[in-house]
Amino acid sequence: MNHFDPLPFALEPERYELADDPMFSTGVDRREFFKTLGCGLVVLFLLDSATAQQETGGGGRRGGRGGGARPTEISAWIHIGADGTVSVFTGKAEVGQNARTSLTQAVAEELPVPPDQIKLIMADTKLVPFDMGTFGSQTTPNMFPQLRRVGAAAREALLDLAAAHFQVERASLKLAEGAIIRPDTGAKITFAELTKGQNLVKSVTDAAPLHPATDWKIAGTSRAKIGGPDYVTGRHQYASDIKRPGMLHGKILRPVAYNATLTSVDTRAAAALPGVTVVHEGDFVGVAAPDSLQAARALDALVAEWQTSPQPSSQDLYAYLKEHVTNGGGGRGGGQNAGSVTEGLALAEIKQVATYNIAYIAHAPLEPRAAVAEWTGDQLTVWTGTQRPFGIRGDLAQALGVPEERVRVIVPDTGSGYGGKHAGSKYAGDYTGDPAVEAARLARAAGRPVRVVWTREEEFTWSYFRPAGVIDIASGITKEGRLTAWEFHNYNSGGSGLPTPYNVPHVKSQFHATAYPLKQGSYRGLAATANHFARECHMDELARLAKIDPLAFRLLNLTDPRLRAVLEAAAKTFGWGASVPRPGHGFGLAGGTEKGSYVAACAEVTADRQTGAVRVLRTVTAFECGAIVNPDQLKNQVEGAVVMGLGGALFEAMEFDKLRITNPRFSEYRVPRFADIPTQEVVLLDRRDLPSAGAGETPIVAIAPALANAIFDATGIRLRSLPLVPDGLKAPA
């Protein structure tokens, strides 16, 4: 099994991911390894050029800000020190997906040491090799096998050392946890003793063989979140908890509206407050003060004038998107084009045309964007919660006008991201839109460390959103229910999950870029949620028109065995077809595939046409992502994705007038709570014969259409806009 053969699925060059110019410079010199880490054994993972291209978006380096060729292809390494501690260095960040745990399992699997002897150093730009970022469900398919390979290479190097030490054939030696044993004498030497005084550097590439997942002993088992006790005691320090000596609290003057330009600002009253520093550089105006209350007062004391210019409101959103297409479509996002849709529709005995709308929604990570910046001479250190530590380092260098080598970004394990903490990158607009840059500006002016924590209102207003969209579908089937034509147009929401997995001879699927009113970007599952919502609702509509059971209808048009397997598994556990819903109840089903993994969901809802109340009673989600690395944490991810997906399905939506967001608070933007949660069952299909795919995103895509289909089943009302029931059930106008 070679994980680095071309992946069995297409990696979408998503607009918000993998598209930046990578700014490579690991800042690590091999000769420095032992100086900083102490003597021992180091094993480097070297990317081959094909993998390097894949991991950097296929385009390779295009010169750009740093200039020159990529200085290194190292993507991870481990170090075994004199005390036996195994230090693992990776650019991936822990944002609640439990990568720290699964990547530790990767090393422990190959290098037999107890997991608590392994220390992961993650997402610290001074210490770890370059990484594009923690997104796109890439940690498991890429970093997991890389760390297995460095672990395996370290094990082999240790066996060589032990063979030399004992002066025996290495094949005669046995591995124990953290040690190697010479069976004939029972003599034992620990890894620490073997690496003592060594300055040994080995390297490994993706050509190194790995034993199959069927032999896994530590990988493939449920392991609790590493560092768990630090979380339940409040000891863990997130970026927003970092405190530095003499630290000030920063706040930023925000525009009164989107598209507002600052025409004048009077900072005198603010600057006169005790302990307050005011910074005004171009459009950036911020304050720093000894405590957050004083900072808030200083912010209030700024007198600013703004010029505003109106933009489309949420009322006008969908018409605006359709009327402002900026390209001819096709292109990005895995469009499909085969046969002739006109011909396919002519063959159809049943036809359906429908339009689906998708609202803007927010990530709303419970830890808002936050950063602490500290200057030591001309060196800048920033602690921040981000999914792109190296990207932020580049942004800081650019915005502050300092070389990247003098900027260090440290990402403490972060209070979630869901694709929302890419921050500050080009797509998200200006460089001021990130707390790392804001804190660094303020800290430089104040001459002291500064912490900036965005308020919830800032988080809901000045971050970016999952793109809104409009999807048009025209389709046709035979009387027996076979698809003859499928035409699918996505306006603005994105190309992920765009191609239909169903068999259809005449097909056209296109993404159309449009002008859009709000800052938009990456989000868990990207547009796969929107595209699956439209497709799987539409499939349900066709099944109903043909009077065929929705599961049978899907299976009739589907070959992909992995998608069939999750649909059948979810249906079986749910009891699909075994009973009819009680009055006022409805059953719904949906499935799909994205980023190499497969999901299907069944849901039972109650929907009351009189009161408008909709309640999700029960969900069953079947999920398959190849060989499972950590079953309980995977189950946790699937459950969480279903809950998050339920929010976007039923009630989450950004509302905005022509100037600003009008619901930037948890009291006005409803996220799922305890009372909204159904009884959840998760069925995991473990495919030890397949490479492990990521699992943080795809489980979110099936729940919205399953709920819409269940609401139809309960009421006969077909809802085609996300969110489905923001104000309770209403018949569409």
Add this chain to the structure above:
Amino acid sequence: MPQIFELQVNGQSHRVEAEGERSLLSVLRDNLDLTGTKYGCGEGQCGACTVLLDGVPTRSCLTPIGGVGRRKVATVEGLAQNGRLHPLQEAFLKVGAMQCSYCTSGMLMSAFALLQKKPQPAEDEIVRSMNGNICRCGTYQRIIAAIKLGAQALREAGR
């Protein structure tokens, strides 16, 4: 004007110099370095900042320090005693009732208060009393399971 406040936090007395309008949340975090209590929304909607005042779950982001008086403040840092985790903390770990864990402190304090009042809560009572706490990662089902497990452990320990 800054004043001197005498705060009772987790059984210890602290002298704090702060303006009375400062939030209890900011004083706990920035003056006393008790950063286990989190900011999540500033409007009492998410529960990340939950502490107990004389045993009553309270949103510290909306509580001015000047209004705390002699009430006893309990934060997540005080749950473990003599280096031993509280059964609720153990239960959260055992169930794996977290992902990013940013909500965990507030969840634990709200759950602790619930079990003080109602040692054997029914599921709908758990849902009702925890509904003001948001877990954006969506681990609600696990948190409910952890609260039940913690309640059982407390019962068995006779606490």
